[in-house]
Amino acid sequence: MKKIKASTMVVTAALLAVSVSACDDKPGATSASNAAPATSQQATPETGSVQSKFVTIATGGASGPYNIIATTLAEIYTKDLKTNSKTQTTGASVENLNLLHQKKVEMAFLMSDVLSDAVNGVGNFPNKIDNVSEIAALYPNYVQIVTSKRTGIQTITDLKGKRVATGAQNSGVEVNARNLLEGFGISYNDISVDYLGYAEAADALKSGKIDAAFLTSGLPNSSLMELQQGFDLQIVSIPAEGMAEVIKTKPYFNAMEIPADTYGNAEAIPTAAIKNALAVRSDLSENDVYLLTKTFFESLPQLQTAHQAAKDINLESAQQGLVAPLHPGAKKYYDEVNAK
Numbered sequence: 001m002k003k004i005k006a007s008t009m010v011v012t013a014a015l016l017a018v019s020v021s022a023c024d025d026k027p028g029a030t031s032a033s034n035a036a037p038a039t040s041q042q043a044t045p046e047t048g049s050v051q052s053k054f055v056t057i058a059t060g061g062a063s064g065p066y067n068i069i070a071t072t073l074a075e076i077y078t079k080d081l082k083t084n085s086k087t088q089t090t091g092a093s094v095e096n097l098n099l100l101h102q103k104k105v106e107m108a109f110l111m112s113d114v115l116s117d118a119v120n121g122v123g124n125f126p127n128k129i130d131n132v133s134e135i136a137a138l139y140p141n142y143v144q145i146v147t148s149k150r151t152g153i154q155t156i157t158d159l160k161g162k163r164v165a166t167g168a169q170n171s172g173v174e175v176n177a178r179n180l181l182e183g184f185g186i187s188y189n190d191i192s193v194d195y196l197g198y199a200e201a202a203d204a205l206k207s208g209k210i211d212a213a214f215l216t217s218g219l220p221n222s223s224l225m226e227l228q229q230g231f232d233l234q235i236v237s238i239p240a241e242g243m244a245e246v247i248k249t250k251p252y253f254n255a256m257e258i259p260a261d262t263y264g265n266a267e268a269i270p271t272a273a274i275k276n277a278l279a280v281r282s283d284l285s286e287n288d289v290y291l292l293t294k295t296f297f298e299s300l301p302q303l304q305t306a307h308q309a310a311k312d313i314n315l316e317s318a319q320q321g322l323v324a325p326l327h328p329g330a331k332k333y334y335d336e337v338n339a340k
Contacts, residue, residue, distance in 0.1 A: 060092035093172030111172035139312035183246035218309025289329025
């Protein structure tokens, strides 16, 4: 079985905060050789603060790990780097990349498969998005396909003919759900699709409006933790043998397991995972991104307290599995740490 180490994260700064509509949970703002170019004016390193007056972090659904971790991070940035930082809930990865491209946010949490599509101009991105740099590979997102025990659904192939929530339309969840289903010989024509975010999918499962749902995130997912109370929740397996074939053409996937007792499951359940990524606009200054990266890693204990998924973030694996150019500011920080 192909394993990955849960990765690390890092963050960025910026110029402008904007409110946009999203399609995951209810949207709304809350308070190197391959290094990418940085073109913004440099801040003075001695000040300990970033040049950017605002740091807007695009996240995902309100109940997801992206938003929970980023909310704590924004508070830290505001306090330690003397900038006005806030999070913005969105439909997650695809929307976040478009917001970066439009310069409406400065930093974003993303799934690596969607980021890879964006920098290569494939999938949801007919044109390459070139004003985006990565600052860290993060923890793995686990594909959590959930159903009720009464449906009889055991594995991903049992979803054929069922009503399935595949995530908010064009979200990272929906992109990897579609890719995984296709990898196991199931197209959207073979199922009845509902585009629902985490909280909506959990509610629809509870009311019996859908048979199963994809909720791809770090572990545990708070919506599933809540659903588990009073619901005969069952995690659907994604067999490792099938994943081995999928990985041949979609190498950003990894075969992993949801550990026993994550959601009351007696045994570990085989599934797929995708690394998360922390991305910034390439035009942010080297010094700003250096300070944001440094502060991010120095704040890991607080981020790990905010959400369990952040416990899988570590400096050692932050540069493993990068799918976009590394920002010079992040490279400066890694070089500094490695020189010690």
